Amino acid sequence: MATRPLKIILTEDDDPIRERLASIVGAWSGAELCASCSNLEETFAAIENREIDLLITDLRLPDGSGIEAIRALAGKHPNAEAMVISVLADERSVLDAIEAGASGYLLKDADSIDLIDAIKDVMAGRSPISSRIARVLVRRLSDRKAESGAEEIDRPTLTTRETDILWGIAKGFTYGELADKLAISRQTVPVHIRNIYRKLQASNRSEAVFEAARLGLIKL
């Protein structure tokens, strides 16, 4: 990291704030401010033209969202990092920014942002995130787990043979083909299938496949 200055793009539509951030970055010897943009258009141009290590961007811009800038950056410079500095703290903005590829997210109201520390963090593979923003991520992840854990469906247990057969009928094999593949008699196949029906409370092949898919017994 200390080998060469970090090439940084800064995007922020509010002039005083942008100049303040720019002066902080400019005063640091570890960084080189490639572009200081006040809207999306300038940012796109900066992304197209230069080698970039880091994009620091606001979200609400006069001609669109900073998230689009992050997406453009990810497309053009996959190894570059992106960090958001915004007043927005709603779930939609935060999650969309993360999805687009942002690794850091600082709230503007944070008292005296330590920008250089944040830049060092994000370039070292960490994620500087304001505690209010982090709560959005935490809630999202704990909710996810909660809901996926809430589906307490007691799925019936199928024997290995039954699983083989089930996979076969999902693939559309006939009794004969199935018997061939499993090296058993053509007459044995239906017996397993019958047991499958009982366990899945189905009464024919298609219903069994449907239930199996619903219960996650076969991978689609």
Add this chain to the structure above:
Amino acid sequence: MATRPLKIILTEDDDPIRERLASIVGAWSGAELCASCSNLEETFAAIENREIDLLITDLRLPDGSGIEAIRALAGKHPNAEAMVISVLADERSVLDAIEAGASGYLLKDADSIDLIDAIKDVMAGRSPISSRIARVLVRRLSDRKAESGAEEIDRPTLTTRETDILWGIAKGFTYGELADKLAISRQTVPVHIRNIYRKLQASNRSEAVFEAARLGLIKL
């Protein structure tokens, strides 16, 4: 929050560290240190007996994981908060802690943890999280989005009638039942089914259901 002191449980097996943290909390007028525990057993007892606002816990304890303490807290005091202070930064530990209900997660190696700030943060509904830990959450969320957005499959178009029929065979209806439900002739049903087979490149009911489920044409 300023009305009454926060009732806090502190769990940390390393004596010097625990005493240092305890002294920090003790020196703050806004908190009351209800219990200072060095293992899981003591923590469980403290959770059972008292009113609690916040649990601050290490993860690696001599008799188990602090995550179990968090789960116990969530069961007994649903409105209480939990915060982790640990050296562990692996994905498993972090996500399990979040899932269990932790709202904050500080790395022990953080230079001079500002514990009081972190406590204020977590009790104000924010999530104080070290940047290295935050990266785990960010990666998790962006990966999720990436994989769910990657499914770009061009699924065939079914007519309304065909969709009806498809749903019917997934439910295991026979030709006759299907004809009855849709008020059409029993002989017409196979025609639609045949068209479905063509579009889905299937050759029988079960394979059609399987393909339809895989393509997301029927909701499980």
Add this chain to the structure above:
DNA sequence: GACCAAATACCATGAACATGGTATGGGTGG
């Protein structure tokens, strides 16, 4: 602990019967 019988679960088979799949026709309306 060693032994054996009963119970259980899984796998297998053949024959009789019901259903599904396919190939023919053709007809209506947008």
Add this chain to the structure above:
DNA sequence: CCACCCATACCATGTTCATGGTATTTGGTC
């Protein structure tokens, strides 16, 4: 032209019933 509808008929396939073999587990006795 396409989506939808109806009809007849043949044959392959799926479904059910009745039955037996094998391995593992259970529980009791010596």
